[in-house]
Amino acid sequence: MPQQIAFLLVPNFSMIAFTSAVEPLRLANRASGKELYRWHLFTPDGKPVAASNGIQLTPEGAADQILNYHTIILCSGIDGHLYEDRNVFALLRRADRQGADIGALCTGSHILARANMLNGYRCTIHWENLASFTENFPEVEATAELFEIDRNRFTCSGGTAALDMMLNMIGQQHGHELAAAVSEQFIHERIRDRHDHQRMALTARLGVRHPKLIQVIQQMEANLEEPLSRGDLADAAGLSSRQMERLFAKYLKKSPARYYVELRLNRARLLLLQTNMSVIDIALACGFVSASHFSKCYRDFFGKTPRRERAGPVQRSPAEAPVLAGAE
Structure with missing residues (x-):
C-alpha cells in the first residue's frame, strides 16, 4: 500500500464519471485513517485536457507513464466512439501484457474495444451507446448492467455508476x-450492485x-427491430385496442403508433451518429420496411433526412446529450 492508480483522461471525458471514481478513493483513505490509494492523472500527450463541461485538468505526464502502474482507468465521454489514437491503443495492450488491471468509465468501453481489449470479456456502457456498441463490436x-468486473477488466456505464463500481471494489x-462508511459520507443511501438498472423505472421517467x-411501453421497447402490431x-397487456388508445391519449397525449415510431426513430438517430451502418441497415434494425419510408418518417420528426443528419457537424455523445424530443 498505497495502491497506485493511473487515470488516463482523453479529450471531452465525463467529469461526473471521473469524480465519481476518484472521490471514493479519497474518502476511503480518510475513513480508514490510512493511505490505501494514491492516484495520478495522465493524458495522451501530457498536456492539459478539457472535460466535456469545459473544465481543464493538468496531468502529471503523458500516456506512456501508465506502464508503471498495475491499475489503469480510462476516462472518456463525448465522442468516445470516435476516439482514435494508435499510440494509446498500443500502450493499453502493452499494459495488459504486463498484467495490469484495466478499467473504463462511460464511453471508455468503446475505446477499449477499438484497441481489441475486450474480446472474451464482459463489459458495459451507457444505455444510449449500447445499441451502437453491439453493432460495432x-x-x-456487452451487457446493460450498471457496471461489470470481469477478471482484470472493469467497466461502468458512466455518471454515478462509477461511484458504485468503486465502492464495490473498495468493499x-x-x-x-x-x-x-464511504457511501454514507456521500449521502449515498445504498451501494448498488452491478445488476441494478442503468435507467430509471418507466414510472419515474x-x-x-x-x-x-x-x-x-415495455413491450414496445423490447421490440424495436420487429415492431408488434397494435392488437398484439x-x-x-390485457387491453382492447380502444382502451390502449385512450390510455396513450390521456397520459402521453399521443397515439400508441406515434409513440412507438418515435421510440424507433430515436434509436435510429443513435445508430446514425455512432455507427457506420448504412441507412437501409439502420432502417431495418429499427423496424422500418424501406429506406424511403424511414427517411420520410425521420425528416418529419427531426426536420432533416438521415443522410443530412450523418453529414452534419459532429454530434455530442448520447451519454452526455440532451434527451431528444419524443424520447422517454
Whole structure:
C-alpha cells in the first residue's frame, strides 16, 4: 500500500464519471485513517485536457507513464466512439501484457474495444451507446448492467455508476464496513450492485403509474427491430385496442403508433451518429420496411433526412446529450 492508480483522461471525458471514481478513493483513505490509494492523472500527450463541461485538468505526464502502474482507468465521454489514437491503443495492450488491471468509465468501453481489449470479456456502457456498441463490436459480450468486473477488466456505464463500481471494489479489497462508511459520507443511501438498472423505472421517467400503459411501453421497447402490431400490444397487456388508445391519449397525449415510431426513430438517430451502418441497415434494425419510408418518417420528426443528419457537424455523445424530443 498505497495502491497506485493511473487515470488516463482523453479529450471531452465525463467529469461526473471521473469524480465519481476518484472521490471514493479519497474518502476511503480518510475513513480508514490510512493511505490505501494514491492516484495520478495522465493524458495522451501530457498536456492539459478539457472535460466535456469545459473544465481543464493538468496531468502529471503523458500516456506512456501508465506502464508503471498495475491499475489503469480510462476516462472518456463525448465522442468516445470516435476516439482514435494508435499510440494509446498500443500502450493499453502493452499494459495488459504486463498484467495490469484495466478499467473504463462511460464511453471508455468503446475505446477499449477499438484497441481489441475486450474480446472474451464482459463489459458495459451507457444505455444510449449500447445499441451502437453491439453493432460495432458483435464479438464483445456487452451487457446493460450498471457496471461489470470481469477478471482484470472493469467497466461502468458512466455518471454515478462509477461511484458504485468503486465502492464495490473498495468493499472487495478492504471490507464492506469501509465501503459503507464511504457511501454514507456521500449521502449515498445504498451501494448498488452491478445488476441494478442503468435507467430509471418507466414510472419515474414518464411520470405515469398506470400498470397497463407501462406494460405496453415495455413491450414496445423490447421490440424495436420487429415492431408488434397494435392488437398484439393490446392483447399482451390485457387491453382492447380502444382502451390502449385512450390510455396513450390521456397520459402521453399521443397515439400508441406515434409513440412507438418515435421510440424507433430515436434509436435510429443513435445508430446514425455512432455507427457506420448504412441507412437501409439502420432502417431495418429499427423496424422500418424501406429506406424511403424511414427517411420520410425521420425528416418529419427531426426536420432533416438521415443522410443530412450523418453529414452534419459532429454530434455530442448520447451519454452526455440532451434527451431528444419524443424520447422517454
